Amino acid sequence: xxxxxxxxxxxxxxxxxxxxxxxxxxxxxxxxxxxxxxxxxxxxxxxxxxxxxxxxxxxxxxxxxxxxxxxxxxxxxxxxxxxxxxxxxxxxxxxxxxxxxxxxxxxxxxxxxxxxxxxxxxxxxxxxxxxxxxxxxxxxxxxxxxxxxxxxxxxxxxxxxxxxxxxxxxxxxxxxxxxxxxxxxxxxxxxxxxx
Amino acid sequence: xxxxxxxxxxxxxxxxxxxxxxxxxxxxxxxxxxxxxxxxxxxxxxxxxxxxxxxxxxxxxxxxxxxxxxxxxxxxxxxxxxxxxxxxxxxxxxxxxxxxxxxx
Numbered sequence: 001x002x003x004x005x006x007x008x009x010x011x012x013x014x015x016x017x018x019x020x021x022x023x024x025x026x027x028x029x030x031x032x033x034x035x036x037x038x039x040x041x042x043x044x045x046x047x048x049x050x051x052x053x054x055x056x057x058x059x060x061x062x063x064x065x066x067x068x069x070x071x072x073x074x075x076x077x078x079x080x081x082x083x084x085x086x087x088x089x090x091x092x093x094x095x096x097x098x099x100x101x102x103x104x105x106x107x108x109x110x111x112x113x114x115x116x117x118x119x120x121x122x123x124x125x126x127x128x129x130x131x132x133x134x135x136x137x138x139x140x141x142x143x144x145x146x147x148x149x150x151x152x153x154x155x156x157x158x159x160x161x162x163x164x165x166x167x168x169x170x171x172x173x174x175x176x177x178x179x180x181x182x183x184x185x186x187x188x189x190x191x192x193x194x195x
Numbered sequence: 196x197x198x199x200x201x202x203x204x205x206x207x208x209x210x211x212x213x214x215x216x217x218x219x220x221x222x223x224x225x226x227x228x229x230x231x232x233x234x235x236x237x238x239x240x241x242x243x244x245x246x247x248x249x250x251x252x253x254x255x256x257x258x259x260x261x262x263x264x265x266x267x268x269x270x271x272x273x274x275x276x277x278x279x280x281x282x283x284x285x286x287x288x289x290x291x292x293x294x295x296x297x298x299x
Contacts, residue, residue, distance in 0.1 A: 005200065005202060006200055006201055006202035006205045006221070007198075007199055007200045008199050009198050009199035009213065009215045009216075010215070011213045011214040011215040012199040012211065012212070012213030012214075012215060012217065013210075013211070013212045013213055014207060014209060014210070014211050014212075015209045015210040015211075015212070016207060016208050016209010016210055016211075016225055017206075017207065017208040017209055018205065018206070018207045018208075018209075019205065019206040019207075019208075020202060020204045020205035020206060020221065021204035022202045022203070022204045022205065023202075024202075024205070028199065028213065032209055
């Protein structure tokens with residue numbers, strides 16, 4: 001009993017402000033605020049509806065409120081927390097549930113390798129995207145232009161070749177007339193001649 | 196150890212209610228409503244109105260006490276306020292100032 005351990009039992013309800021310099025275990029209900037220089041433990045079955053300022057927090061029960069911890073906040077498998085957490089270390093175990101925001105303080109994003117890899121590709125992607133847009137249009141234009149041209153070229157070439165075989169007079173006549181009808185007539189004449 | 200312990204460095208400003216034993220080694224201001232036993236230990240300081248079944252004061256209590264069973268102020272205990280309880284024990288060496296009502 002003389003140990004500096006404070007326990008709020010399962011059947012006890014505290015409504016108000018709670019301050020202290022020792023570990024606090026909550027098995028019951030606390031509403032209001034908690035300011036501790038040591039560790040707050042909310043056990044399974046414990047319910048805390050309070051804004052909390054502690055050194056460490058281990059939440060196995062229910063906590064509704066904002067948490068500010070100097071060292072760490074640990075939400076265990078059975079812990080349920082709704083509120084904002086401000087702490088350099090925040091541990092969310094698989095199975096725990098949490099809704100709110102987490103602020104782990106200021107740290108250099110550049111020193112974190114994962115962040116660099118994430119950030120640089122994004123910028124590259126954006127730059128490439130801008131650059132690619134212009135070349136992509138150019139290439140598509142270039143491609144489309146030549147594909148159209150050769151397609152146009154062979155068609156008249158065939159038509160010119162076909163008439164060249166049967167007779168020079170027909171080819172000359174075809175040159176004067178529009179090319180499309182000439183080709184059709186050439187094909188018909190070929191079939192007639194072969195038959 | 197299923198009861199509630201308020202440690203020596205703990206300060207509570209508000210209301211404590213419950214249905215289990217309460218041990219106070221720290222400071223409580225406000226109100227205490229219990230259906231069981233309250234122990235105010237030597238280091239305990241209570242500035243609150245207290246409603247409980249039993250209370251044992253070895254520390255310092257400032258406020259009115261209403262107990263359904265018994266109020267005991269031990270040799271090192273100090274209590275300031277009115278006490279209403281069917282049984283009231285004030286030990287030799289205890290300090291008390293206030294009214295006593297033993298009407299059940």
